[in-house]
Amino acid sequence: LSIPDQLTRYLGALLPLEWQHEFRDSGNFRALADNLVKLSCPMVGVGHWQEIRDFIELSTARDDDGIGDKKEQQQQRQQSIQRGRRGWRRRRITYGDHKMQHIDLFLPSSKTSKKGSKYSKVP
Numbered sequence: 001l002s003i004p005d006q007l008t009r010y011l012g013a014l015l016p017l018e019w020q021h022e023f024r025d026s027g028n029f030r031a032l033a034d035n036l037v038k039l040s041c042p043m044v045g046v047g048h049w050q051e052i053r054d055f056i057e058l059s060t061a062r063d064d065d066g067i068g069d070k071k072e073q074q075q076q077r078q079q080s081i082q083r084g085r086r087g088w089r090r091r092r093i094t095y096g097d098h099k100m101q102h103i104d105l106f107l108p109s110s111k112t113s114k115k116g117s118k119y120s121k122v123p
Contacts, residue, residue, distance in 0.1 A: 058090075058106050 001009075012020070023029050045052045091105045 089107050089109055091107065093103045093105060095101050095103065
């Protein structure tokens with residue numbers, strides 16, 4: 001058995017069944033599980049620095065529909081191009097009447113200063 005399975009069985013044998021049910025029914029188990037997930041999310045990025053930078057660029061991508069601070073977005077895009085990385089462009093597509101009903105479509109900008117980028121067009 002794996003270590004997490006062994007730990008679960010150990011705790012199940014150690015703690016009285018009434019305590020286990022109370023922990024589950026009170027919502028404390030869910031709160032613990034939710035917080036452990038939140039704490040572990042940053043660990044996903046360890047060793048994947050390029051993906052972290054891409055995520056940040058996507059999060060601050062220039063909007064085609066005029067949302068956001070254009071001057072700041074242009075500066076970020078220029079800095080990205082100077083670092084030899086492709087900037088991103090975001091297009092917001094709405095599909096309903098509510099302001100939360102939209103899809104953000106991210107596309108790489110048309111120009112890049114880095115040859116052989118993983119985002120380059122395939123010939």
